[in-house]
Amino acid sequence: MFPNNRVIxxxxxxxxxxxxxxxxxxxxxxxxxxxxxxxxxxxxxxxGEVLQRPSRFLQELPKDLMETWNVRSVFA
Numbered sequence: 001m002f003p004n005n006r007v008i009x010x011x012x013x014x015x016x017x018x019x020x021x022x023x024x025x026x027x028x029x030x031x032x033x034x035x036x037x038x039x040x041x042x043x044x045x046x047x048g049e050v051l052q053r054p055s056r057f058l059q060e061l062p063k064d065l066m067e068t069w070n071v072r073s074v075f076a
Contacts, residue, residue, distance in 0.1 A: 001038075003015075023057045036055075038053070
């Protein structure tokens with residue numbers, strides 16, 4: 001879950017840049033393939049069900065290296 005909202009709230013722009021650096025390190029360590037996923041709904045004890053969106057950092061990745069899939073659960 002990049003960026004972590006708590007880090008941004010506590011550290012502002014410095015926290016956002018650290019989250020971006022961690023995301024970059026994570027993505028560039030993949031050897032052959034990398035699958036980035038996110039839940040449509042994330043249950044949080046404090047806030048209840050929260051709709052999720054893809055990370056803003058995905059927009060910074062080269063489009064020619066990505067393939068977007070739409071996966072639906074068979075249990076929904």
